[in-house]
Amino acid sequence: xxxxxxxxxxxxxxxxxxxxxxxxxxxxxxxxxxxxxxxxxxxxxxxxxxxxxxxxxxxxxxxxxxxxxxxxxxxxxxxxxxxxxxxxxxxxxxxxxxxxxxxxxxxxxxxxxxxxxxxxxxxxxxxxxxxxxxxxxxxxxxxxxxxxxxxxxxxxxxxxxxxxxxxxxxxxxxxxxxxxxxxxxxxxxxxxxxxxxxxxxxxxxxxxxxxxxxxxxxxxxxxxxxxxxxxxxxxxxxxxxxxxxxxxxxxxxxxxxxxxxxxxxxxxxxxxxxxxxxxxxxxxxxxxxxxxxxxxxxxxxxxxxxxxxxxxxxxxxxxxxxxxxxxxxxxxxxxxxxxxxxxxxxxxxxxxxxxxxxxxxxxxxxxxxxxxxxxxxxxxxxxxxxxxxxxxxxxxxxxxxxxxxxxxxxxxxxxxxxxxxxxxxxxxxxxxxxxxxxxxxxxxxxxxxxxxxxxxxxxxxxxxxxxxxxxxxxxxxxxxxxxxxxxxxxxxxxxxxxxxxxxxxxxxxxxxxxxxxxxxxxxxxxxxxxxxxxxxxxxxxxxxxxxxxxxxxxxxxxxxxxxxxxxxxxxxxxxxxxxxxxxxxxxxxxxxxxxxx
Amino acid sequence: xxxxxxxxxxxxxxxxxxxxxxxxxxxxxxxxxxxxxxxxxxxxxxxxxxxxxxxxxxxxxxxxxxxxxxxxxxxxxxxxxxxxxxxxxxxxxxxxxxxxxxxxxxxxxxxxxxxxxxxxxxxxxxxxxxxxxxxxxxxxxxxxxxxxxxxxxxxxxxxxxxxxxxxxxxxxxxxxxxxxxxxxxxxxxxxxxxxxxxxxxxxxxxxxxxxxxxxxxxxxxxxxxxxxxxxxxxxx
Ligand SMILES: Cc1cc2nc3c(=O)[nH]c(=O)nc-3n(C[C@H](O)[C@H](O)[C@H](O)COP(=O)(O)OP(=O)(O)OC[C@H]3O[C@@H](n4cnc5c(N)ncnc54)[C@H](O)[C@@H]3O)c2cc1C
Ligand code: SF4
Ligand code: SF4
Ligand code: FES
Numbered sequence: 141x142x143x144x145x146x147x148x149x150x151x152x153x154x155x156x157x158x159x160x161x162x163x164x165x166x167x168x169x170x171x172x173x174x175x176x177x178x179x180x181x182x183x184x185x186x187x188x189x190x191x192x193x194x195x196x197x198x199x200x201x202x203x204x205x206x207x208x209x210x211x212x213x214x215x216x217x218x219x220x221x222x223x224x225x226x227x228x229x230x231x232x233x234x235x236x237x238x239x240x241x242x243x244x245x246x247x248x249x250x251x252x253x254x255x256x257x258x259x260x261x262x263x264x265x266x267x268x269x270x271x272x273x274x275x276x277x278x279x280x281x282x283x284x285x286x287x288x289x290x291x292x293x294x295x296x297x298x299x300x301x302x303x304x305x306x307x308x309x310x311x312x313x314x315x316x317x318x319x320x321x322x323x324x325x326x327x328x329x330x331x332x333x334x335x336x337x338x339x340x341x342x343x344x345x346x347x348x349x350x351x352x353x354x355x356x357x358x359x360x361x362x363x364x365x366x367x368x369x370x371x372x373x374x375x376x377x378x379x380x381x382x383x384x385x386x387x388x389x390x391x392x393x394x395x396x397x398x399x400x401x402x403x404x405x406x407x408x409x410x411x412x413x414x415x416x417x418x419x420x421x422x423x424x425x426x427x428x429x430x431x432x433x434x435x436x437x438x439x440x441x442x443x444x445x446x447x448x449x450x451x452x453x454x455x456x457x458x459x460x461x462x463x464x465x466x467x468x469x470x471x472x473x474x475x476x477x478x479x480x481x482x483x484x485x486x487x488x489x490x491x492x493x494x495x496x497x498x499x500x501x502x503x504x505x506x507x508x509x510x511x512x513x514x515x516x517x518x519x520x521x522x523x524x525x526x527x528x529x530x531x532x533x534x535x536x537x538x539x540x541x542x543x544x545x546x547x548x549x550x551x552x553x554x555x556x557x558x559x560x561x562x563x564x565x566x567x568x569x570x571x572x573x574x575x576x577x578x579x580x581x582x583x584x585x586x587x588x589x590x591x592x593x594x595x596x597x598x599x600x601x602x603x604x605x606x607x608x609x610x611x612x613x614x615x616x617x618x619x620x621x622x623x624x625x626x627x628x629x630x631x632x633x634x635x636x637x638x639x640x641x642x643x644x645x646x647x648x649x650x651x652x653x654x655x656x657x658x659x660x661x662x663x664x665x666x667x668x669x670x671x672x673x674x675x676x677x678x679x680x681x682x683x684x685x686x687x688x689x690x691x692x693x694x695x696x697x698x699x700x701x702x703x704x705x706x707x708x709x710x711x712x713x714x715x716x717x718x719x720x721x722x723x724x725x726x727x728x729x730x731x732x733x734x735x736x737x
Numbered sequence: 738x739x740x741x742x743x744x745x746x747x748x749x750x751x752x753x754x755x756x757x758x759x760x761x762x763x764x765x766x767x768x769x770x771x772x773x774x775x776x777x778x779x780x781x782x783x784x785x786x787x788x789x790x791x792x793x794x795x796x797x798x799x800x801x802x803x804x805x806x807x808x809x810x811x812x813x814x815x816x817x818x819x820x821x822x823x824x825x826x827x828x829x830x831x832x833x834x835x836x837x838x839x840x841x842x843x844x845x846x847x848x849x850x851x852x853x854x855x856x857x858x859x860x861x862x863x864x865x866x867x868x869x870x871x872x873x874x875x876x877x878x879x880x881x882x883x884x885x886x887x888x889x890x891x892x893x894x895x896x897x898x899x900x901x902x903x904x905x906x907x908x909x910x911x912x913x914x915x916x917x918x919x920x921x922x923x924x925x926x927x928x929x930x931x932x933x934x935x936x937x938x939x940x941x942x943x944x945x946x947x948x949x950x951x952x953x954x955x956x957x958x959x960x961x962x963x964x965x966x967x968x969x970x971x972x973x
Contacts, residue, residue, distance in 0.1 A: 245857030
């Protein structure tokens with residue numbers, strides 16, 4: 141491997157070219173700052189491309205809407221763990237950033253009057269929770285694709301400088317804790333370069349690949365979180381993961397809720413419509429977390445289908461073929477392609493599937509990374525910014541509403557960019573001298589991997605990690621499984637520190653990349669497991685058997701003890717907490733109450 | 738059918754150690770649930786970590802894993818192993834320089850895409866709200882904006898093979914038409930000027946390979962035809 145490291149100086153480096161990174165890049169490039177955008181893949185291959193449903197904004201194009209209603213829904217959806225200042229900021233900014241996107245050329249669908257088409261989406265209501273409202277701005281069922289391409293195209297217009305197929309490896313911090321850039325690997329050549337900057341913005345996306353079954357792309361390995369954690373930055377609320385009830389078993393590809401809306405029924409191995417036992421009224425159309433938990437209970441109690449009894453069936457064979465062809469053509473295609481069954485004739489094997497990471501690198505609503513320091517819970521880490529799924533602002537709290545994350549990318553991508561520009565303009569950020577040790581850290585990591593003998597296999601170790609997470613920190617959490625899970629994930633961590641690759645080529649070495657990604661996945665997995673074990677209540681997506689629904693604690697939520705954010709530190713595998721921001725920026729606080737729809 | 742054995746012949750080339758490319762014969766046991774060609778290649782890599790290819794979304798939306806499969810370009814993640822004749826012959830996309838194994842250098846493909854200025858141009862002052870567009874006008878973009886830049890089409894196009902530096906190729910021309918067709922875009926005549934050249938547009942001889950291989954079912958030839966029509970009308 142390259143022993144010498146060259147240094148490249150930029151005003152700013154943005155790691156990640158998904159929706160969040162590209163939005164931040166527009167800001168910096170328009171401001172004329174020398175900006176490098178680093179991405180593991182060509183920008184339009186980032187996972188934002190897979191988003192389907194839409195992006196939320198209270199434009200009110202087809203009926204009355206208001207950002208304050210959107211804010212209320214988001215706070216409630218978060219099960220009150222969301223920071224109300226950040227939520228107000230996001231909901232108020234939504235119209236502005238969505239209109240900008242339209243000006244960039246995004247091909248939104250249109251209403252007859254020429255305005256952006258909006259559709260209703262789960263949890264988005266008018267008048268403080270009264271009835272559903274059309275708030276999701278959409279381009280067919282390809283909103284993410286349309287948005288990512290529009291943002292990339294805008295970046296071409298403003299001449300952003302891309303480093304495509306480069307992988308950032310480690311964060312560079314000096315003795316004061318200031319962030320001075322990243323080290324990165326150029327895939328094609330195997331060269332290592334240090335990007336020396338005044339501002340470093342992480343937009344590396346989610347880490348859905350810590351679970352065995354995931355709607356996320358192969359590249360979603362939580363690199364930004366791993367880099368931050370190794371550099372001493374805590375990760376926030378990592379125990380909160382959203383599971384979607386219906387991912388195709390084995391493949392993980394998403395099957396929309398619309399299938400159950402058309403009359404689809406979930407069945408166990410006995411052919412029983414089991415949801416009748418769990419949700420007598422709403423049945424198969426109960427909320428995402430309720431359905432996911434019911435499915436897992438069936439599987440855990442031995443009523444799953446298939447040779448390993450590890451999935452259930454989504455049955456629409458009783459529907460008229462014409463209905464399926466007309467209303468669910470895309471789903472039929474996915475089912476034929478990824479499950480090998482035509483749903484007209486046979487049920488689709490489905491399993492609750494990891495979908496979205498609510499936690500991440502702690503930021504404030506300006507996009508600055510914040511961490512505890514000298515007794516204060518939130519002190520800005522100079523030179524470091526983050527946005528998108530890798531960050532935790534925290535607008536999603538314990539549970540995200542659909543369409544709020546594409547919005548988050550735009551709002552916080554933009555604000556991180558603006559704040560970084562401001563910090564530089566105010567002269568607060570100059571190129572501080574690069575400390576040699578941080579580069580050594582990267583080189584040591586690469587050397588270890590290069591020279592490992594009798595080590596562990598990357599593929600097997602990653603599989604072990606994913607299986608532990610799936611079993612011990614899945615949809616439904618059990619006290620004893622979580623306690624065991626902490627031990628098991630630490631055992632996997634030990635294996636990760638001895639991974640070995642056979643391929644030693646310098647050129648586009650994907651074996652090396654996968655090994656380096658595993659170093660990041662394990663940090664996220666530990667944070668999730670340890671945070672979940674420690675949080676002794678049920679809230680949003682985190683539901684424990686020993687924190688059941690009681691009169692004192694509806695749905696098992698315990699505001700008195702647990703209305704607080706988890707902070708996990710890699711060093712010492714240590715947990716800390718910080719308060720939730722209950723105060724919005726301008727409006728009155730929305731006080732906690734039982735979450736019912 | 739529980740497991741099955743599948744034969745592969747894979748193009749291998751690592752410039753770090755191979756003097757020239759070679760073909761590797763491998764056989765692989767696949768479980769019933771492992772249906773897609775991408776599943777199979779990922780499994781091959783688990784056994785031999787030096788096999789190199791790109792992949793990300795594994796659902797046909799990111800455009801990473803285009804390759805030449807039994808002589809035809811396609812996405813590994815959307816291709817069923819059982820539909821393929823064995824041995825399954827995998828090669829990098831034709832016509833572009835090979836970096837390693839199934840990974841090609843896409844620089845020229847993207848340079849052509851960039852050359853058509855793939856972004857909205859509108860000189861009017863920015864309105865406070867969205868620019869209006871009727872649903873019918875918006876429908877004109879269907880079949881154009883869905884392109885995932887996988888390069889299956891351009892690397893199946895003989896005209897692109899001979900002149901990758903001069904002929905824009907089907908993907909780039911599809912994108913050019915996407916902006917011409919957008920009622921919000923005001924640069925149609927500059928866009929046509931940009932293609933007014935013996936090579937950039939007119940090297941397309943309507944061979945239709947591009948349509949045949951597009952994994953998203955798009956029709957670059959039709960878009961190219963429309964641009965040519967506009968050129969003609971403009972000329973008279
Ligand atoms: C199937 C699916 C459907 C969804 N649908 C919706 C929806 O309808 N509405 C909604 O609001 N949300 C939806 N979501 C969620 C939303 O799409 C994601 O949260 C969001 O796209 C994440 O964007 P991002 O910019 O943070 O990261 P990504 O788009 O994942 O981009 C991450 C970027 O970081 C780069 N990167 C990562 N690590 C490194 C490294 N080490 N070095 C260099 N570069 C690196 C990658 O190359 C990539 O460019 C959906 C998610 C999924 C999985
Ligand atoms: S139709 Fe034109 S662009 Fe398409 S393959 Fe043929 S020559 Fe190439
Ligand atoms: S037109 Fe089709 S084949 Fe060509 S790049 Fe786009 S998606 Fe791929
Ligand atoms: S892996 Fe994304 S298109 Fe095949």
